[in-house]
Amino acid sequence: MALLAGCGRGDAPQAPVAATPGTAAETAAPASPAAPVELKDVIETTPGYIVGISYPQMAADYPPLAQALHDYAEAARADLMKAVAGLNGEKPRAPYDLSLQFTRVVETPRVVAVAADGSSYLGGAHGMPLVERFVWLPQMQQMLAAEQLIPDAGNWKPVSAYVREQLMTALSGQLDDEALEGDVRSEQLRFRSRMIDEGTAPEPKNFARFEPVMNADGSIRALRIVFPPYQVAPYVEGTRTVDVPAQVLLPLVASEYKALFRAG
Template sequence: MCRRRPASFHAVLAVGLALATLCGCQRGREVEAPASAPAAPADPVAVAATPELKDVIETTPAYIIGISYPQEAVRYPPLARALQDYAAAVQDQLMQALGELKGRRPAVPYDLSLNFSLVAETPRVVAVAATGSSYLGGAHGVPLEQRFVWLPQMQQMLAAEQLIPNAADWVPVSDYVRAQLKTRVQRDLDDDHLDPDVYAEQLQMRGGMIDEGTAPKPAHFARFEPVMNADGSIRALRFVFPPYQVAPYVEGTQTVDVPARVLLPLVAPAYRPLFRAG
């Protein structure tokens, strides 16, 4: 449950949840990972057709692109294709933004920095985090945050609406996350020693952002990665909230770990064996 300050690359870059519309200085739209992969096991033809995961480095006077992949993901062709699809989508955004300039060179080169990292790999759960930034002009860029959870034995990508299919069951998750985030905000404001009026204003504003960004809907919890026990079971899910979803841009990406003891009563029966509480 950490708080990370945004990194800068020319400017701090990114595509976060609904951020493109909230940040008027940005042209791009949010890029979502595919919600799920084909349920049927991958056949040899499909595996053979999976392109290699090749890192990308391109530098021109108009743009810079850097993309890196974990080579372990090649072992899971549908997951590898999902990573490639996401990278292709954010690259397309950059190229479309350049096309809108009609041959003019941007004052500051546009750039895309995207790193895929393996965060879990067991026989039952493989997870990849995508983090980075995309600068397409303006005061700053937009954070890129996405998560991919592949279940090899089930041959499917795990999405939030599959994990907890009952809409009402997102309420306990929302309540838990809100409590953690609001406690964090109050602690930070206490450390800042603000005037009482400013303190109250900030507390109300930040609390409102948290309430809105964690409303009990699967879309608000679409980005998550497993926190694993030593035996390969999941002890918690780390939900990831890009800038502007639950906190101002300067606060960076926020994460909250929701323990298995909270999740297990809510999770669909098919996925409960993946978890172990305590």
């Protein structure tokens, strides 16, 4: 769940000019802080495209979180409009569309989490899934990203191993339920286990989408890792999740976040 802002390279900055009494450098007022973004639901229908975006009202209470949700939605909308522009006025066989819903997952004094789920159809056989998670820590005034939570690259190996075991167990049960046998089962097992291996490699980017699962006292008892379609399973199976318990995570997370968790 990391939000990255890119900065383009421009001309080299000029050396600062020393201010003298009465100059603009001395008398200029400080810049005003940017106004908080206002989240408004969007419903737009045209012959060529459809847009539907909905936000939770509580997000307005956390301006940096609201900004992150708005930026994600606007980026998805920009992709849609770029595809529409590429039609050069021709009507698509099916309207291009963006459907995106943000929902509150957790809201406590220490942890706030919002889920983004939806899809964007830009032509082809089916829409592109939109899956993201946003975790805001009000008392620390920061978004929580996977790289911050577990900064030591080696500490992702136990998480990867735990998640892979859960997914492989679920896969085995699924193949049993489908009554696959012989070569068909073997081929499916090879194909699907390869997806799981690649999608759960011990790198923070593979676990970037997560949402807290809370204890009654407001502490985190597990992190629910969210895998979009294609990451660990075929598109038709949709989004997959695995809950990693606090007892697995506590030895691995950075010291400043340990107080957020409680095992047992």
